[in-house]
Every structure is written in structure tokens, then in C-alpha cells.
Amino acid sequence: MYTAFMSHRRKHSMRLLFLSGTRVAAILAVAFGAVAQEQEQKPLDAADIADGMRLYQQKGNCQSCHGWAGDGRKTDSQMPDGPNLRETKLNRAGLVLTIKCGRLNSQMPAFDKFAYSGDGRCYGKSQADLKSYKTRMPDPPATLQQREIELIADFMIAKIVGKGPMNHAKCVEFWGSETDVCKEFPK
Numbered sequence: 001m002y003t004a005f006m007s008h009r010r011k012h013s014m015r016l017l018f019l020s021g022t023r024v025a026a027i028l029a030v031a032f033g034a035v036a037q038e039q040e041q042k043p044l045d046a047a048d049i050a051d052g053m054r055l056y057q058q059k060g061n062c063q064s065c066h067g068w069a070g071d072g073r074k075t076d077s078q079m080p081d082g083p084n085l086r087e088t089k090l091n092r093a094g095l096v097l098t099i100k101c102g103r104l105n106s107q108m109p110a111f112d113k114f115a116y117s118g119d120g121r122c123y124g125k126s127q128a129d130l131k132s133y134k135t136r137m138p139d140p141p142a143t144l145q146q147r148e149i150e151l152i153a154d155f156m157i158a159k160i161v162g163k164g165p166m167n168h169a170k171c172v173e174f175w176g177s178e179t180d181v182c183k184e185f186p187k
Contacts, residue, residue, distance in 0.1 A: 044158050052155025055148050060099075060111060061141040062152070068181070069174060070160035080107035080138075085160050095153040095161070099144070105133040109140035111149060 056062045065082030067073040072084040090098065101122030102110035110116065116127040130137060144152070159174050166174075171182035 044154050048151055049155050049158045052151035052153070053159065055144070055152050056155055059142045059148070060144060060152055064141075065107070069166045069171070070156065071166055082108070085156060086163050086165065088161055090161070092153050092157055095156055096149055099149045099152055100146075102137050102140075104130070104137070105135045107135065107138060109138050111140045111142075111144040112146075113143040 057068065062070075062082075063074065064076045064079040065074055066085050067075070067082070070085035072082055074082065088095075098108065100110065100112040101115050102108045104123060104125070110122060112122065115122045116125055116130055118126045120126070163170060166185065168182055168185035168187045171185050172178055175182065
């Protein structure tokens with residue numbers, strides 16, 4: 001009888017501990033979610049956006065697959081077709097992860113020099129794990145530091161993600177002034 005009573009009490013105590021732990025986890029999730037949301041909603045510095053644009057176009061050479069406007073219309077026919085980033089559902093954290101780690105089983109390269117070095121920083125995978133995928137992830141044109149990856153993501157949030165199809169007004173806003181490339185779009 002005593003054993004049955006203690007067993008029931010232990011189960012009840014464990015249930016309370018689990019529920020209180022669940023509440024703590026929920027509170028922490030809300031708190032950290034609010035912090036993450038606040039970080040994503042902070043105003044972006046114009047100089048950082050310009051640096052991110054330069055990195056997107058030059059060092060990362062993102063435009064070779066995704067197009068200068070991020071709409072998937074590329075000019076280099078030898079590069080893989082990249083998706084239209086103007087329609088992506090990725091938030092800043094998703095963009096940072098994708099730039100850093102690439103996309104498994106795709107042509108999206110990992111721009112972090114140590115992405116698959118064995119420490120599990122990217123999807124818990126190592127270089128040896130990548131060999132099991134049908135599509136080989138190419139090497140990036142250059143590796144990027146964490147701050148550079150974040151600058152590209154911030155540029156994309158400011159100028160590409162969720163901005164809809166490119167038109168003349170968006171082109172002028174994208175470049176900051178009227179440029180030759182904007183002439184292809186009717187006013």
C-alpha cells in the first residue's frame with residue numbers, strides 16, 4: 001500500500017514538474033521570440049544596406065543565380081537558376097542560415113568557411129554527410145564572415161524579400177536613383 005501511494009505521489013510530482021517546466025519553457029519562448037522579433041524589426045542603417053548590396057553583388061555574387069533584383073532573372077547562363085527571393089517566406093534568421101549553410105541537396109552553396117567542418121554548425125552535418133546527397137553543393141565564389149552574411153540578409157530584407165515583382169518605381173528605389181537598368185521597366 002505504501003509503495004503504491006509513493007508511486008502515485010512520484011508520478012504526480014513529476015507531472016507538476018513537467019507542467020511547471022512547460023510553463024517556464026513557454027515564458028522563455030515568448031520572451032526570446034519578442035527579442036528576436038524586436039531585432040528583426042529594428043531600423044536598418046543605410047550604410048549597412050549599401051554594404052549588404054555590395055556584398056550581394058560582388059563578393060557573394062548572389063546575382064549570378066538570383067538576378068540583380070533577387071527575382072531569379074539572372075544574366076549568367078552558366079550559373080544555376082536561383083529562386084525568386086522577392087517571393088521567399090524566409091525571415092532574417094532563415095536568410096542568415098541559408099547563406100551561411102547553403103541548401104542541402106541543391107546548388108545553393110554554403111558561404112561559411114567552416115560550414116561543414118565537423119562541428120555540426122550547419123544542420124548537424126559534416127563534409128562527409130554531404131556526399132550522400134544526389135545534388136552536390138558547389139563551392140561559393142568567396143567565403144563570408146558572419147557579419148557579411150548578416151549584412152546581405154539585412155540588404156535582402158530591406159530591398160528584396162516581400163517586395164513583389166520589380167517595376168520601374170521599385171527599380172529606382174532599389175538603386176537609389178534612376179539607372180539604365182530601370183529603363184527596361186515602363187514608367
